[in-house]
Amino acid sequence: MELRFEGCSDDTFGEYKSLNDDWDNCASGNPIQWIITAPNGDSLIVVGQYCPGVATGWLIGVARADEDDDKALPDWPIHFERGEREYSPALIIDAPDGCTMKHI
Numbered sequence: 001m002e003l004r005f006e007g008c009s010d011d012t013f014g015e016y017k018s019l020n021d022d023w024d025n026c027a028s029g030n031p032i033q034w035i036i037t038a039p040n041g042d043s044l045i046v047v048g049q050y051c052p053g054v055a056t057g058w059l060i061g062v063a064r065a066d067e068d069d070d071k072a073l074p075d076w077p078i079h080f081e082r083g084e085r086e087y088s089p090a091l092i093i094d095a096p097d098g099c100t101m102k103h104i
Helices: none
Strands: 002-008 012-015 021-024 034-036 043-049 058-064 078-082 089-094 100-103
Touching: 002 043, 002 058, 012 034, 012 043, 021 034, 021 100, 043 089, 058 089
Parallel strands: none
Antiparallel strands: 002 012, 002 089, 012 021, 034 043, 034 100, 043 058, 078 089
């Protein structure tokens, strides 16, 4: 399952390919976070934040879902590419079929 995350405008960030869900933080500048969970329980946090300060566009990153869990990041292929909007990179995750996504 290919997941494609990117920002839209200065207030909406989400996944626009497989699960097709986004979140609008009303240009608050607060990060928008999603947890992606595979059927086997592996999970990953995806964070998008419209860049503060002199930078422009979206900052996108990933993190472990639970710092107390002794697992490393899931072994899912992840890469960046140019987004459909010139002010946002796109984060591409090749996640296992059956993953779920939830805004946190």
